[in-house]
Amino acid sequence: MTVKSTKTSEESFGYRNVPTAEKAGLVREVFDRVADRYDLMNDFMSMGVHRLWKDMVIARANPQPGELLIDVAGGTGDLSRRFLAAANKVRTRRGGTSAKAIVSDINAEMLLAGRKETDPKTISWVCGNGEQLPFADNTADVVTISFGIRNVTDKPRALRDMRRVLKPGGRFLCLEFSKPTSRVLEIPYDFWSFNAIPTIGGMVSNDRDSYQYLVESIRKFPDQKTFAQMMETAGFAKVSFSNFTGGVAALHTGWKI
Secondary structure, three states: OOOOOOOOOEEEEOOEEEEHHHHHHHHHHHHHHHHHHHHHHHHHHHOOOHHHHHHHHHHHHOOOOOOEEEEEOOOOOHHHHHHHHHHHHHHHHHOOOOOEEEEEEOOHHHHHHHOOOOOOOOEEEEEOEOOEOOOOOOOEEEEEEEOOHHHOOOHHHHHHHHHHHEEEEEEEEEEEEOOOOOHHHHHHHHHHHHHHHHHHHHHHHOOHHHHHHHHHHHHHOOOHHHHHHHHHHOOOEEEEEEEEHHHOEEEEEEEOO
16 A cells, blocks of 8 residues: 655745745735835845846846847846837947837736836836746747745746747846855845844834845855756757846856757
């Protein structure tokens, strides 16, 4: 007689484990609460430097006229706006059609917080799960995800699906908080993260717990080399990463070949 295991699979939610089926809902609740202060949240998490990091992501993406970007977990659309602005500068010099961007996010509150009446018609907003994107194969020239992959329940599945929607020859860029490369930086960064960020988050938004989770989620995310290996396993080619601010964040890039 075979006894079936009744153990429920679990995933990390910050420093505690929760049933896998519950994680997405718990993450959604966090971002429902912080949606209207999302950019401010990233200012706290990065000490304001995330805006420069995103500029470097766009420089590496090298947007071109006529290209389509899918920005997964795109939230307020700030990366998509940067992409379109950069592509338009090239178009002004060389001509061509307008680039387009799709902001895809599982959290409708984040999309509502990001949409602006002044947004160009070249931005579309789609509520979609990063593990099962609502787009056809070989759709996008560029896929990005910025500070979103660590909150995904099944990261390998999400990586495979982001590769699926890329056209052959398309490029993938993932910006995420990562592991500082020096103890000299790691010690003050840890102090800032675990002491200042939740406290400030509690003062500004009366929501210390959400900021505590976000800090813990950074520490649970794989280091740079491990995540690069995950990308290779998902099928990306020419995988590489660049550390920003001593590894506080890292940009991982790969190609669909």
